[in-house]
Amino acid sequence: MAPDKILDAKGLMCPMPIMKTSQAVRELPVDGVLEILATDPASKPDMEAWCKMTGNELLSASEEPGTPKVYRFTVRKKK
Amino acid sequence: MSEQLHGKKKLVLVASKGTADALYPALILATTASAQGMPVHIYFTFGGMKLLTRGSAGGIKPSADLGLSQEQLAGLLQKGGMPSLPDMLKAARESGVKIHACSPTMNLFGMTEKDLADGVCDDVIGAATFLQLASDPEALALFI
Numbered sequence: 710m711a712p713d714k715i716l717d718a719k720g721l722m723c724p725m726p727i728m729k730t731s732q733a734v735r736e737l738p739v740d741g742v743l744e745i746l747a748t749d750p751a752s753k754p755d756m757e758a759w760c761k762m763t764g765n766e767l768l769s770a771s772e773e774p775g776t777p778k779v780y781r782f783t784v785r786k787k788k
Numbered sequence: 789m790s791e792q793l794h795g796k797k798k799l800v801l802v803a804s805k806g807t808a809d810a811l812y813p814a815l816i817l818a819t820t821a822s823a824q825g826m827p828v829h830i831y832f833t834f835g836g837m838k839l840l841t842r843g844s845a846g847g848i849k850p851s852a853d854l855g856l857s858q859e860q861l862a863g864l865l866q867k868g869g870m871p872s873l874p875d876m877l878k879a880a881r882e883s884g885v886k887i888h889a890c891s892p893t894m895n896l897f898g899m900t901e902k903d904l905a906d907g908v909c910d911d912v913i914g915a916a917t918f919l920q921l922a923s924d925p926e927a928l929a930l931f932i
Contacts, residue, residue: 722868724820728879731823762824 710768712744712783713737719748719779726752727759730784734765737786742768745782752780764788796928799828800921803932806835807851808861808873814932815876822883830880831918832909833890837897840889842905845874877908888913888921 716733718726726747733743745756753770760767768783799821803814814836818828838844849858856864865872871879881887887909894900894912901912922929 720867720869722870724816724823725869728819728823728883731883759824762826 710742710783713741715744715746717746719746721747721749723749723751723755727755730756730759731763734763734784734786739786739788741786743784743786745780745784747780747782748777749780750778752782756780756782756784760784795926797826797926798924798928799826800918800924800927800929801828801830801932802918802930803830803832803836803839804834805851805932806838806848807854808848808858809850809854810932811836811839811848811873812865812870812876815873815880817930817932818880818885819876819883822880822885828880828885829888829921830885831888831890831913831921833893837890837893837899839873839877840887840904840908841899842903845877845905845908846872848873874905881908881910886910888918890914890918 714733714737716729718729726749730745737743756770757767765787766785768785771781773779773781799818801814801818803811814830818830821828832840838848850856850861889904889909889912891912891914
């Protein structure tokens with residue numbers, strides 16, 4: 710599924726990827742999908758926790774090998 | 789991590805130290821909690837008040853404990869896309885974090901509201917108001 714918006718947060722450290730995700734999701738309509746790219750090593754647990762706390766849906770989470778490793782997430786805005 | 793969400797829905801922080809390695813963690817927790825939809829309050833007191841004081845916010849150094857110079861830390865933070873402390877404070881306020889200045893600290897150091905940088909805080913409060921904020925059973929209160 711093609712995302713409505715892509716957020717490139719590669720190279721940013723905690724908490725910037727989550728702050729930028731929060732801002733980007735706020736600008737989406739309900740049911741809109743955001744793709745996030747990040748390299749912060751805590752990206753996966755942090756994105757899972759953020760989705761759980763805010764009630765948004767984590768549709769996918771994957772990792773691409775490399776130095777640094779790139780994490781790719783898709784999130785659907787629920788409310 | 790446990791799947792169960794706990795009952796703490798509000799974050800209340802005391803920022804008591806005027807060093808970069810104390811103020812960054814406070815602002816990182818505050819901005820993240822705000823991004824997670826929690827109401828957040830930071831009570832700046834004693835050394836922490838430097839961040840709210842006109843003319844001193846830009847010169848905040850790391851503590852000796854961190855083992856880095858101000859320039860070394862600034863370089864590392866910049867590499868990670870981290871804003872300066874005044875910009876983090878601004879981002880926190882813009883995301884809805886409530887900033888409280890400590891009135892006993894201001895009395896102690898002979899400060900008035902004119903000594904506070906423009907637009908950095910919501911109000912000046914004392915210990916009683918802080919304790920009221922922190923007494924909410926849904927509040928997670930931390931001293932940094």
